[in-house]
Amino acid sequence: MDQLAVSVTSIGLSHFLVLGVIMLGIGVVGVFLRRNVLITLMSIELMLNAGNLTLLAFARAQHDMRGQALAFLVIAVAAAEAAIGLAIVVGVFRNRRNTDLDDLNLLRY
């Protein structure tokens, strides 16, 4: 086995990117795995954060503030999206009495 490209003591850009990827993967698995729509929304927040992490890592690596500005905007938009998403969830599931994603198949052929 070759030498690890990711060193333990020296934290480079790759570390942060890998962390981002792992978080993204966990978020994706979370969306797949659970039927509860709220868990799905939380997993989506996880994915957004992974993206943010990547942005910030690159911003730091390139010494460019724009990455951070963009991450800030992403947080704002994520907040808006969470609010709307939860409102939709509340509205839809008020009458259905369960929070089951499997029941939302009206767009089926």
Next chain:
Amino acid sequence: MSVTESFPLYLIVLLPFLGAALNLLFGRRMSNGLVSLIACGSVAGAALVATKAVWILAHDLGVKGALTDQLFKGDWITAGDLHIAAGLALDRLSAIMVLVVTWIALLIHIYATGYMEHEADYSRFFGYLNLFTGSMLILILGDSFPVTFVGWEGVGLCSYLLIGFWYSEDKNATAGRKAFIVNRIGDFGFLLGMCLLYTAIGTLKYSELSSHLMQLRMPLWQGWPTAYWVALLIFVGCAGKSAQIPLYVWLPDAMAGPTPVSALIHAATMVTAGVYVVARTHVIFDITPSAAQMTVAGIGAVTALMAATIGIVQKDFKRVLAYSTVSQLGFMFVGVGTGAYVAGIFHLMTHAFFKAGLFLGAGSVMHAMGGEGDITKMGGLGKHMPITRWTFFVYCLAIAGIVPFAGFFSKDAILAGAFASHFEMAPTASAFQQHMIEWYPKLLWGILALAALCTAFYMWRLYFTVFTGRFRGTPEQEHHLHESPSEMTIPLIVLAAGALLAGLIGVPEIMVHGLPESVEHVLTFFNSWLVPSVLPASPEPHEHAVEWGLMAAATLISLGGIGLAAALYRGGISRTAESAKEKLKPVYNLLFNKYYVDEFYDLIIVRPLRVLAKVLWKAADAVVVDGGLTKVGPAIVGFVAGLTRRIQSGDVQRYLVAVVVGTAGILFVSTYWLPYAGVQGEVAKQGRKVTLDLSRGRVPDGRLVYQIDWDGDGKYEIVNTRFTKGHVHEYQNPGTYKIVVEARDPQWGVVKHSNDFFGARVPMTVTVE
């Protein structure tokens, strides 16, 4: 040669079309008065221009002179060697036709403003009528076959449109269709004749026909010269247009159209187009007189007799006149068929006058009778409609051929020409045939004489039944009887004058011997106008006695017919007539049912076509086209859609699975697959020489950079090559070697070794002796 001069002839054609365009496009919004003004005005304009043109032709140009014009500059059709210009020409023959057509058309337009007064589709009628006039003028003025053909088709179309004018009634639409289809058969013959002519002489202009007689005399088929076949084919077209056997069946049915249409199209103009074309192209017919002309004359004569006999027993006013038209056209064709072209054209002209008048009179009567056309329901109309009655009287005298009315001179000219014509058989023909050919002219004359007898009879039967005696219709109709308005009676009067006087310009030579020079000049004007410049002289009996004898015979025949009609029908349908009808019932039925010709055609032509159409519809169309072609497509689409539809499950999580799978796929293909695929290779061994081929992986050449290690020692012998083929290595020592290939994608920087975990599927080892 002929002198030609340019003249704006296009106006003659353009004005009626302009009127048609205005009336058809905007007529709905215009008042009746404006519509009729445009319609009559455009025809009047054309008539005036035509008169001016003929005036110039007569005075400034010589005997063979012609006025020429082109509808638009440059060639109309160019195809290979064929160049046809849309040319118009006015020579002495077309001068006569143009004058007849434009002035009679004008009279009928004026008549129609009164007749069609209460018609809802007023503007459409006049639009079509103008369209017809324009097309007829193109036909007459065309200087080559194609231009004439344009007019030919145009009048056919307008005939269809006008016959079926009241198309909401099935009968009318059917009649229009019948006319068009039967005409079409004739047109096909005309077209074939044109094509044959072109292949023979390479030109289609009338003026160039006489310079190509040599080619036309060449035998074509069965020993007959080209000219014969061309003439025959063109005659097929003329038979269709001018209602001769076997294509006359449309004309009686065409009476379903409004009466002005019958007057204009089926009496005075369109049906005469056939006669005109034969006269126009007489040089072709003259080349084989005994063949082409015999055919034409023979068919004309038989048609004349047949139609006349049918006309004796018809009960519908217009139908009698229709059969009369067919019969008179037969006369004209005998005229042009026996070489008496002048006679044929003369009869055309006089016939236009009195036949148009007869139809307009019929319209007047039907107008008074509230649309009723059955003569057995009429009677005694004379006292209610004097103008109509006395003009009708004049027309009947004219058509019966009583001196000095027009019909006498023209019919006499035809009869004399028929009697005196001369045909010859080829010397190789049998004696019987030679004998027959001598009697042929006399036979023609006999048939025509019989037809003339019938003509006089049925026309006067018509007159007496309708205008004398007691009224046989319903009381309401009797109350309604009145003379027609002046728009309708004035044309009647004008035409009656024409029927009276028109004959007086074609008086035969022998009748004007002793008269002063100028009078003689006027009286024989027609003949001298056309002969010998445009048409050859008509055959004439050699002895004067024969000629006088023929004239006397003709007059006797006519008087006999009138007398018979008077005896049977004067003062109403007499009992003698009724009992004769009963006694000769089978003959009566045969004649009344038009010799069952329509039924015959239905049986052998129409029904098989219908069956064929049905088969094609049900089998070919429904099964093959609908089932096969139009259903196959949707079936395939449906099938595929059914399969792919299931991707859309409505389940969001599944969609995300799809997204992730897609992402993985993209990642794989863009960064991994290329080098991976590029490492697949094939090894070919030849002794100690080994060839490596890396192109199996469907990676295009030059995409990847390869490094090849031939003996597995870790050092790459071939470095940084983009070639996939042609790597050859000769091993020095025998043994088993492992070939290691490294493929690098320069774009993504991804590297693959062939002995990686995910490397080449087939380890590349080679054993060399």
Next chain:
Amino acid sequence: MIGQLLSSSTAALGSVLGLLAQVPTGQVQQVPADSLHPSWCPAWAFWILSGLTIAGALVTITRRNLIGAVMALVATFFGLAGIYAMLSAHFLAAIQILVYAGAIMVLFVFVIMVLNREEEDPWALRSPFAKALGTGALVYLLVRLGEVIIGGNPPPMARGGNPPTDFGSVAAMGDYFFTKFLFPFEAVSILLVIAVIGAVVLARTSVKPTSVHDLPYADQPHGPQKTISATEAEAESPAAHGGH
């Protein structure tokens, strides 16, 4: 329980971070030229924070209890905030805690209170085909990731040296937002207004509540009743409450 563990550890970590954030104090250590972490932050901080993040994420997606899941997510966010701080994004680290952990998660908690149902079978995707496909794709992605970690590809681009000292500070962010990124800034503010209004519109009841039973309260596991007249509601409520 795990949630509580996480929460307490988060609190501890928060204090540690606060210590660390006192910038000039603390020894300056030598760091390789292409490394990213600020000189005042030890390398092992990264491993702890990332461990926390990943653990929190895993717990979030596997907990049946929704509140537990939310708490784990909060822990994740705290870890992330620390990592942001490591990346010299100080302002964003603070914002992350304020907005994400503080506001969004609270919102989630509210909604969970409203719709408090545990699902019978929490695991979705019963179709084996979809499971196989998804798993396969994920495994593939992880393998590629492993390649990156284990393999010897050239490292991604990074500029050497330290960034300017005000990198990631409030002043620098403000500078960007009020000059170059002014339009997105304003647009996002409008977006937030729309989101607020939208949330209100979407979540309100369309039926005017005529009785107390129409209001979506958590103590009514069956959701709001149909609109019934007041008298019937009165008659029904003891029965409903009695049976409950």
